[in-house]
Every structure is written in C-alpha cells, then in structure tokens.
Amino acid sequence: TSASAASAATASTLHNDRFLRALARQPVDRTPVWMMRQAGRYLPEYRAKRAEAGSFMDLCRNQDLACEVTLQPLERYPLDAAILFSDILTIPDAMDLGLYFVTGEGPKFKKTVRTPAEVEALKVPDAERDLDYVMRAVSTIRGELNGRVPLIGFSGSPWTLATYMVEGSSSKDFRHVKAMLYDTPDAMHQLLDKLAHSVTDYLNAQIRAGAQAVQIFDTWGGALSTPAYLEFSLRYMEQIVAGLIREHDGRRVPVIMFTKNGGQWLEQISAAGADGVGLDWSTELSDARQRVGHRVALQGNLDPNVLFARPSAIRAEVARVLESYGHGPGHVFNLGHGISQFTNPDNVTAFMDALNELSPQYHRD
Ligand code: CP3
Numbered sequence: 001t002s003a004s005a006a007s008a009a010t011a012s013t014l015h016n017d018r019f020l021r022a023l024a025r026q027p028v029d030r031t032p033v034w035m036m037r038q039a040g041r042y043l044p045e046y047r048a049k050r051a052e053a054g055s056f057m058d059l060c061r062n063q064d065l066a067c068e069v070t071l072q073p074l075e076r077y078p079l080d081a082a083i084l085f086s087d088i089l090t091i092p093d094a095m096d097l098g099l100y101f102v103t104g105e106g107p108k109f110k111k112t113v114r115t116p117a118e119v120e121a122l123k124v125p126d127a128e129r130d131l132d133y134v135m136r137a138v139s140t141i142r143g144e145l146n147g148r149v150p151l152i153g154f155s156g157s158p159w160t161l162a163t164y165m166v167e168g169s170s171s172k173d174f175r176h177v178k179a180m181l182y183d184t185p186d187a188m189h190q191l192l193d194k195l196a197h198s199v200t201d202y203l204n205a206q207i208r209a210g211a212q213a214v215q216i217f218d219t220w221g222g223a224l225s226t227p228a229y230l231e232f233s234l235r236y237m238e239q240i241v242a243g244l245i246r247e248h249d250g251r252r253v254p255v256i257m258f259t260k261n262g263g264q265w266l267e268q269i270s271a272a273g274a275d276g277v278g279l280d281w282s283t284e285l286s287d288a289r290q291r292v293g294h295r296v297a298l299q300g301n302l303d304p305n306v307l308f309a310r311p312s313a314i315r316a317e318v319a320r321v322l323e324s325y326g327h328g329p330g331h332v333f334n335l336g337h338g339i340s341q342f343t344n345p346d347n348v349t350a351f352m353d354a355l356n357e358l359s360p361q362y363h364r365d
Contacts, residue, residue, distance in 0.1 A: 023254040025330040031359035032080035037338030066137040088156030094125035116187040127205035142210035153211025157218035158195035159233035200243040222261020241273040281336035299332040311350035
C-alpha cells in the first residue's frame with residue numbers, strides 16, 4: 001500500500017539532495033531548481049488528467065491522481081524537487097467556507113468571514129482528520145518518488161489566506177480585507193491567529209506524512225504598508241515557523257518563506273526563522289545576498305514571463321540571474337512567481353538546458 005511504501009522510502013536514501021544542501025548553504029555541483037506551479041495547466045498531460053478527473057479539487061482529493069500530476073513535470077525536466085499537488089485554499093475549505101472554482105475567474109468561497117462574530121465562529125481544522133486527503137497524497141508521493149528528489153509541502157500565509165476568506169475570491173484592491181484590518185484590527189488579529197494555528201498544524205502533519213521541506217506562500221503580503229506587513233503578515237509567519245517540526249527522520253526540514261513583492265523587507269523576513277527566502281524578480285539577487293545572504297539561502301527569481309521569449313533570450317536571462325547571485329552555495333533557482341498556464345513547455349526545456357550548462361561554473365572553487 002502507499003502508506004507502507006512511504007515508510008520504506010522514509011528509511012531509504014535521498015538520491016538527489018542538492019535542493020536541501022542549497023537551503024543549508026552547503027556546497028553543490030550545480031544550482032538546484034524547481035518551479036513554483038510546476039505541475040499545472042501549461043502541461044498538456046496535466047490538462048488531460050484534469051479532464052479525466054473532473055475538477056481541480058477532484059485531482060487534489062485523490063491521492064493517486066495528485067501523485068501522478070505531482071510527478072508529471074519531473075518526467076519532462078531535470079527538477080531537483082517535487083512539490084505536493086494541492087492548493088493553499090484547502091485550509092479555508094476545511095473551515096467550511098465552501099471552496100469552488102469558476103473557470104477563468106479562479107477560486108471562490110460560498111461564505112465569507114468579515115465580522116468579529118464570523119471570526120469567532122470559525123473552527124480551527126484538525127489537519128490529520130479534516131485534511132487527511134492531503135496527508136494521503138504526501139505519503140503516496142513520497143513512496144512513488146522513492147528518494148529521487150525531496151518533496152516540498154506548502155501552505156499559504158495567514159494574511160494571504162485571509163485575503164481570500166474575507167474577499168470571497170481573488171482580488172485586485174483587497175477592499176474588504178483592508179477595511180477589516182483598519183476598522184476591526186482585533187478581529188483581524190483573531191482571524192490571523194486562528195489561521196496561524198491551522199497552518200502550523202497543517203504543515204506539521206505534512207512533515208509527519210513525509211514532506212522534506214515546506215514553503216509558506218505569502219502571495220499578497222506585498223500589498224500591505226510596511227507597518228501593516230510586519231504586524232499582520234510577517235508576525236504570523238514567524239509564529240508558524242517557531243511551531244514547526246524542524247527535524248524529522250534524522251534530517252533538517254527547511255522552511256522557505258516567500259512574500260511576493262516583499263524585497264524591501266528582506267532584513268526582517270530573513271530574521272523570522274526560515275532557512276530560505278523566496279524572491280520575485282523585482283529584487284536583485286546580488287543586492288539581496290549582500291543584505292541577508294549570510295543568514296538564509298535565497299530562492300528565485302527568473303521572471304516567469306521570460307518563458308514567453310525565444311530560447312536565446314531565456315538563456316541570457318538565466319545567465320544573468322546566476323551571475324547576479326554569483327559564486328558559492330545558498331542559491332535555489334526558481335521562478336519569481338508561478339509559471340503561467342500559457343507557457344510553451346519547450347521553453348521550459350530551454351530554461352533547464354541553459355541552467356544545467358551554465359550553473360556548474362558557479363560551484364567550482
Ligand atoms: O506548485 C505546484 O505545482 C503545486 C501546486 C499548487 C497549486 N496552487 C495548484 C493549482 C500550489 C503551490 C498552489 C499555491 C497557490 N494557490 C497560491 C500561492 C502561490 C501563488 O501562485 O501565488 C495561490 C494564491 C493559490 C490560489 C489559487 N489556486 C488560485 C488563485 C487559483 C486560480 C488561478 C490559477 O492560476 O489557476 C488556484 C487554482 C490552482 N491551484 C490550479 C493549480 C494547478 C489551477 C487549477 C486548474 O484549473 O486546473
């Protein structure tokens with residue numbers, strides 16, 4: 001069964017540990033790489049599986065299908081990590097807000113959370129029980145990976161989850177969630193505290209099920225003012241990191257914190273206890289490394305829309321990003337945000353080819 005396969009894999013060796021070594025800022029032979037949203041709609045084999053399964057959440061809820069789509073990008077590309085196929089909105093779904101997806105419009109909730117009474121009524125899910133399908137997917141994927149590369153688990157940050165729960169959908173201006181933050185900061189803190197407890201429990205359950213690293217996606221932290229970011233987003237991510245299992249099965253379980261558009265707060269983010277900090281393309285890696293590279297590994301930061309350009313331009317940008325970080329350990333190559341659904345998979349091949357040809361020179365003495 002998948003559970004016994006997973007425990008067998010747990011005891012076995014990891015054949016490719018570049019990603020974990022880079023996060024520990026240990027030497028590697030080449031720069032490890034994975035892509036945010038690496039499993040998804042830009043892959044025709046993903047679109048075929050989803051059509052067969054019915055919906056996106058049907059894929060997430062079936063451990064064998066979730067496992068299959070997790071592995072799809074690894075069959076095509078020399079990636080150094082797999083990321084669990086799931087979504088950040090599984091937590092609010094488990095809080096009974098009724099998650100659903102409308103094609104072309106993204107995620108929606110049947111219920112929103114806007115008043116102190118609605119915050120009060122919200123239950124903190126028990127991850128092992130209420131999100132058991134996610135844990136089954138994690139252990140199935142670990143078994144199937146069989147030590148090929150490490151598996152990354154993930155969650156949204158409390159603030160990013162709150163934006164979807166309060167707005168009831170994706171948003172451009174965050175009017176409801178910001179009104180709530182300024183009108184009833186106590187209720188907002190109570191909501192974020194419930195979410196922080198939920199996320200901690202959720203990530204620890206993923207780690208126990210076999211996740212070998214975890215990433216916290218703070219997609220919308222960059223929409224806040226500096227004091228609001230520190231008080232309403234970073235503080236709760238720090239609380240989560242302090243509550244995570246940091247060693248499992250004799251290995252460190254690194255944590256990556258990714259605040260999109262958070263470059264101006266790098267000093268504070270890098271002091272919040274994570275092993276790695278994810279960067280979008282608006283922050284220069286050379287600058288980031290000077291500011292915080294002695295404290296954390298850095299992950300990023302190719303503009304995903306570079307993948308719409310021709311292979312020679314992709315190669316030039318990959319070269320520029322590598323040179324910007326420079327020589328030595330501590331760099332995990334990634335996109336600065338999720339890959340677009342309109343990306344041509346052949347352009348990802350050009351990206352991987354360039355990286356594997358150009359990165360080894362940055363790891364020689
Ligand atoms: O990285 C991976 O390959 C793992 C899977 C993953 C998904 N979502 C699958 C998904 C991860 C890590 C996420 C995280 C996520 N989900 C974030 C944070 C990262 C980011 O991109 O900023 C956010 C904000 C969400 C919320 C979400 N889920 C949105 C806004 C959407 C719709 C918009 C979109 O891009 O489709 C989703 C749906 C979703 N999550 C899809 C996938 C593959 C598309 C579903 C489909 O139509 O098949």
